[in-house]
Amino acid sequence: MNVIDTARPPERAASRTATFKPSLLLSEHHHLCPGCGEPVAIRLILEVIQELELTQNNICILGHGCYGSFIMQMDVDSTLCLHGRGPAVATGMKRIRPQTAIWTLQGDGDMTSEGLAEIMHAAARGENVTCFMLNNGVFGDTGGQMTASSVIGQRTKNTLEGRDAAYHGNPIKLAEIVASMDGAAYVARGSVHNAASINATRKLIRKAFQRPMEGQGLALMEILTMCPTGWFVPPGEGAEYMMESLGKVYGLGELKDVAAAASPEDAGV
C-alpha cells in the first residue's frame, strides 16, 4: 500500500480545517482508555462553550467518574463534588451567580444510581443549570459494574449473565422522567458513536446551554458514550456494541424543548 507521510503538514497548498482540539482543552493527552467515548463528549461541550462565548463565564461541577480526570485538562473553573450531588451544588452556584453558565458533568452511575434525588429535585425546582449525563450503562471508573441505567441483558462486572429484570430490576430512563417534569426546559439525548451523531449532538448541546441561560429552566443533556473497558469488548467494537445495547433502549434526539414552539426554525434538529 502506498502510505502517505502523515507526520507533518502537507507541502502542497492546503488549508487546515478545525484544529485538533478546542482551546479550552489544555492538553490532548489524557489517561482515559482506548476507544472511550467520554473525551469526544467533553470536546463537544468545550467547543460549544467557546462558540457561545461563555469561555469566561461558566463553571463546571464534576461528579465522580472517569471524566473527572479532565478537571486537570479543562481551562474551565471547576469543582468536584460528592457522588451525584452535582445538581445540588450547581443550584447553589447558580443562585449566587445567576448570569454565569453553570453545568454539571456526570455519568449515569453518578446521576441515576448515586444522585437520583438531586437531579430530580433540581429539575422540579426548574434551576437554570445544564446537567450532562455521559451514559455508558456502567460504573466505568470502578471496573464496569451495573448502574441504574444498564439495559436488560447487558453484561457488566456484577451481572455477568446479563442484567435480569426479575433479579436486578429494570433500567431507569432518566431523561424521559425529567422531560415529564415542569421545571425542565430542555431534555435531549445524543451519542458519539459516529461522525454524523457527533455533529448532531453538538447542536443539541448548544440548546442545552441556551435554555437555562434564557432563564427557561433546567436542561438535561444525556450523551451515550462508549466504555469498551467496562463492557469487556475490544475498543474498535465499542461503537457498534453501544448501538446494539444502550442504543436500542435509549432513543436519540430531543425529548423536550420549551422553546421549540417559540422558535420553529430551531425545531428541526
Added chain:
Amino acid sequence: MSQAAVAMPAAAAAPRRKVTRGTVVIAADRCKGCELCIPACPPGVLSMSKTGNHLGYLYPELAPGCTGCTACQQVCPDFVFEVWRYQEPIVEEDTAP
C-alpha cells in the same frame, strides 16, 4: 441484461482515476490504537499500521484518496487527527487491480 452487455465495454475502457482532495496529520505517538477511525473514514483510506508506536499501540496510516471530510477527527477520542484540504486536488491513475 442486454443493456449491461452494451454498457460494460465502454466503462472498462475509461481509465480509472483516484482523486485526493485532502490529507491528515496524525499524532501517532498519542494514538491508543482503538481503531474507531477505520470504519469512520467514508472512502476507507485509513488502515492500521503493522508495527506499534512507542507505547506499543498500532496507529492509522493513510493511503491516497482522502476527501478531507474530517470524520476521523470527529470520532477520535485522543484528538490525533488534523485535517488539511488541498487547494487543488491530486488526480492520479488508479493502479489497483
